[in-house]
Amino acid sequence: xxxxxxxxxxxxxxxxNKKSLKCEQHLGHNAMYWYKQSAKKPLELMFVxxxxxxxxxxxxxxxxxxxxxxxxxxxxxxxxxQPEDSALYLCASSVRxxxxxxxxxxxxxxxxxxx
Amino acid sequence: TQxxxxxxxxxxxxxxxxxxxxxxxxxxxxxxxxYRQEPGEGPVLLVTVVTGGExxxxxxxxxxxxxxxxxxxxxxxxxxxxxxxxxLCAGARPNDYKLxxxxxxxxxxxx
Numbered sequence: 001x002x003x004x005x006x007x008x009x010x011x012x013x014x015x016x017n018k019k020s021l022k023c024e025q026h027l028g029h030n031a032m033y034w035y036k037q038s039a040k041k042p043l044e045l046m047f048v049x050x051x052x053x054x055x056x057x058x059x060x061x062x063x064x065x066x067x068x069x070x071x072x073x074x075x076x077x078x079x080x081x082q083p084e085d086s087a088l089y090l091c092a093s094s095v096r097x098x099x100x101x102x103x104x105x106x107x108x109x110x111x112x113x114x115x
Numbered sequence: 116t117q118x119x120x121x122x123x124x125x126x127x128x129x130x131x132x133x134x135x136x137x138x139x140x141x142x143x144x145x146x147x148x149x150y151r152q153e154p155g156e157g158p159v160l161l162v163t164v165v166t167g168g169e170x171x172x173x174x175x176x177x178x179x180x181x182x183x184x185x186x187x188x189x190x191x192x193x194x195x196x197x198x199x200x201x202x203l204c205a206g207a208r209p210n211d212y213k214l215x216x217x218x219x220x221x222x223x224x225x226x
Contacts, residue, residue, distance in 0.1 A: 002159065040124075042117055043158075043203070043216040056213065090157050102146045102207045102214060106157030 003027040004107035006091050012113045013081065021076040021110045023091030031097040032074040033104065034066060037088040049074060050097035081114045088112070118142060119204055121217035129225050131193055136220045138204035139186045145209045147180055147187045152201040152219070194224045 004025045013019050025032065034046040048056035049068040063085075065077040074091055088111050092104040122137045138147070146165045150158035162171050164180035164187065171178045175198075177190040191198055201221050205214040 002157065004157070006157075040218060042119070042218045043205075045213055048213075092157075098212055102148060102212075103160055103163055104214065105160065106150075108155065108157050 002105045002107065004091060004093055004105050006089075006107035006110050008110060009108065010111045010113075012115060013078070014115055015081060015083075017081075018077070018079040020078065021089055021091075021112075023074040023076075023107055025072055025074075025091075025093040025105070025107075027093055027105060029093040029095055029105070030071045031094045032068060032071070033092040033094075034074065034076055035090040035092065035106075037090055037109070043090065047076075048097060055097050078112075081112075083114050086112055086114045117218060118215040119206055119217035121202075121204060121220050123220060124218070125221050125223075127223040127225065128194055130195060134191050134194055134222065136189045136202050136222070137186070138188070138206075138217055140206065141185065142206075142208055143184050144206035145184070147184075147204060147206040148214070149178055149187070149189055150203040150205065152203060153199075158201075158203055191222075194222075196224050196226050198222060199224050 007022045031050045033048050036044045045058050046060045047066045052068050063080050067075040088109045090109045091107040094104045120139050128134050148163050149161045152158040162178045167184045168182045169180045175192045179188050201219045203219045205216045
């Protein structure tokens with residue numbers, strides 16, 4: 001238990017569906033991250049939020065839409081995804097964006113399959 | 116081209132043997148982290164190294180940061196089945212807060 005929870009753990013969706021991934025951290029951190037993990041590829045940083053403000057968008061397609069209502073919660077809204085978007089989506093948190101962003105705490109991930 | 120190259124990609128050993136995993140780059144990093152990820156879970160931070168030449172020990176795990184801060188290694192002594200997992204190195208370049216990850220080394224320790 002790392003203090004970061006993600007729901008759902010598994011999700012299967014069609015290309016025309018709209019779904020959302022949820023992340024919650026109980027560590028009192030102020031920075032939250034979304035990563036994509038595909039087989040045999042390095043983790044890809046998608047978005048970073050620091051004190052609820054988006055600080056990084058790593059050229060992510062607009063079919064992925066993040067939302068951070070407060071420092072403890074992070075959402076990833078999904079719509080009209082493609083099969084190549086199938087992957088493990090990981091949420092992480094750190095004390096804040098900056099030098100302490102090097103030590104990140106990850107949730108268990110959501111295994112997403114797009115059919 | 117990946118910023119951090121990990122080798123080997125896969126490693127399967129018998130319980131009690133030793134193993135070493137490598138993480139190499141042509142870039143300098145201000146810090147480097149090692150994570151372990153078990154199937155169905157997210158990565159868990161094992162260690163952070165920040166000083167060139169630094170060696171850190173965590174029970175049977177020994178982590179070393181290269182003198183030039185471009186590479187790192189993870190050595191496991193007397194491996195146990197509980198050491199099985201995907202080992203990831205990650206680094207932050209100077210003046211950059213983003214972590215770059217290697218593709219990982221999958222370690223399997225057979226009982």
